[in-house]
Amino acid sequence: MTSTTTETTAQLQYIEKGGAFKIVQVPKPTLAPGEVLIRQRVAALNLVDVKQRDLGLMIPSWPTVLGIEGAGVVEAVGSEVRDLQPGDEVAGLEGGGAHDVAWGGAFQECVAVPATLLAKKPKNISLVEAASLPVGFITAVCGIVYSLKIPLPFLHGLSTKGEAPSSVLVLGGSSVTGAAVIQLLRKAYPALPILATSSPKHNARLYDLGATSVVDYKSPSVVTDIKAASPGAAGVDVIFDCVSAGASQTDISDVFDSAGSKRYAAVVTSVTVPVPEGVTKLDVGGWNIVDLQGGMQLISSLTKLVEEGTYRVPLPVRVVGHGLEELPKVLDEVKTVSGEKVVVTL
Numbered sequence: 001m002t003s004t005t006t007e008t009t010a011q012l013q014y015i016e017k018g019g020a021f022k023i024v025q026v027p028k029p030t031l032a033p034g035e036v037l038i039r040q041r042v043a044a045l046n047l048v049d050v051k052q053r054d055l056g057l058m059i060p061s062w063p064t065v066l067g068i069e070g071a072g073v074v075e076a077v078g079s080e081v082r083d084l085q086p087g088d089e090v091a092g093l094e095g096g097g098a099h100d101v102a103w104g105g106a107f108q109e110c111v112a113v114p115a116t117l118l119a120k121k122p123k124n125i126s127l128v129e130a131a132s133l134p135v136g137f138i139t140a141v142c143g144i145v146y147s148l149k150i151p152l153p154f155l156h157g158l159s160t161k162g163e164a165p166s167s168v169l170v171l172g173g174s175s176v177t178g179a180a181v182i183q184l185l186r187k188a189y190p191a192l193p194i195l196a197t198s199s200p201k202h203n204a205r206l207y208d209l210g211a212t213s214v215v216d217y218k219s220p221s222v223v224t225d226i227k228a229a230s231p232g233a234a235g236v237d238v239i240f241d242c243v244s245a246g247a248s249q250t251d252i253s254d255v256f257d258s259a260g261s262k263r264y265a266a267v268v269t270s271v272t273v274p275v276p277e278g279v280t281k282l283d284v285g286g287w288n289i290v291d292l293q294g295g296m297q298l299i300s301s302l303t304k305l306v307e308e309g310t311y312r313v314p315l316p317v318r319v320v321g322h323g324l325e326e327l328p329k330v331l332d333e334v335k336t337v338s339g340e341k342v343v344v345t346l
């Protein structure tokens with residue numbers, strides 16, 4: 001059993017690349033002026049956790065505490081934190097390795113996180129649901145606004161450079177990122193044709209979020225089916241590939257409208273997506289939050305967006321385990337998720 005005292009806290013430490021781990025007691029972190037100490041209640045699981053564990057991606061040194069997303073209760077705040085106080089329930093980007101700087105780590109009982117990367121729990125959802133939001137939301141917004149230069153005017157303070165597309169195809173509509181992309185584009189552009197690929201079992205959800213056509217990505221005629229579903233059967237203007245689908249479906253660029261912008265946004269995974277000549281490939285990463293004008297207000301804006309109904313929890317959330325001891329046993333569940341988000345309670 002792990003336990004947190006007034007001076008110490010339990011951490012799940014991965015010792016080296018490959019998965020060896022131990023649970024240790026360490027001193028509670030000393031807070032920087034802009035940081036918040038969170039008593040963790042939920043760690044949301046992401047495929048990147050597995051890739052970091054197995055491949056050492058974006059891990060500057062070992063041992064390391066994994067986990068990029070989670071939620072809990074504020075235990076203490078740094079001297080410059082104004083909007084949060086002890087007792088507040090929060091969710092956020094609780095760890096990362098972007099730009100080769102490791103910090104935080106959701107897989108521990110207490111974590112220090114910059115206040116700018118946290119949102120107060122929206123009143124109308126549970127803490128478990130709140131923990132599932134940050135990574136999908138920021139990856140979707142960064143991909144749309146920063147990489148594709150498609151404005152989302154309802155997100156005040158964000159860059160407004162660029163223009164609306166004439167149609168968008170979301171590859172991996174039932175992924176966390178894809179479900180977020182669909183609803184954000186629908187909110188910003190009520191008449192935009194939004195096509196998506198998915199297993200048919202998720203169609204109802206994706207139509208509900210705002211897709212206009214959903215095509216089965218396992219169909220042998222998927223390329224023809226997408227083209228037939230596009231406006232005037234002419235093809236699509238923009239592709240947003242959330243799951244590196246183009247790495248296996250290598251003829252997917254045939255669905256572009258020859259008169260369109262042929263922009264292919266691809267969420268950065270460990271797989272490279274090739275695109276043919278004439279197609280502009282744009283990388284998408286949640287880490288662009290720091291490069292995007294207004295990006296650092298994004299996570300805190302989630303509270304209001306969810307409370308007013310502008311942004312919904314994109315996918316159902318399933319608790320797959322409890323406690324730091326169980327976390328390593330269930331982490332691999334992220335490899336097989338289908339139209340849901342998996343989390344561990346702490």
Ligand SMILES: NC(=O)c1ccc[n+]([C@@H]2O[C@H](COP(=O)([O-])OP(=O)(O)OC[C@H]3O[C@@H](n4cnc5c(N)ncnc54)[C@H](OP(=O)(O)O)[C@@H]3O)[C@@H](O)[C@H]2O)c1
Nearest residue numbers: 047048172174175176177199217245268269285286338339
């Ligand atoms: N670079 C970054 O900042 C960043 C941020 C977030 C995510 N990522 C990466 O982006 C990827 C997606 O993450 P996520 O959490 O959004 O995904 P996810 O929720 O784990 O994706 C799982 C879903 O993708 C669907 N899917 C899988 N292959 C598909 C294909 N070829 N065509 C259509 N749908 C397909 C599955 O559908 P079925 O179950 O129906 O088959 C399943 O519902 C991961 O590799 C993750 O590491 C990177």
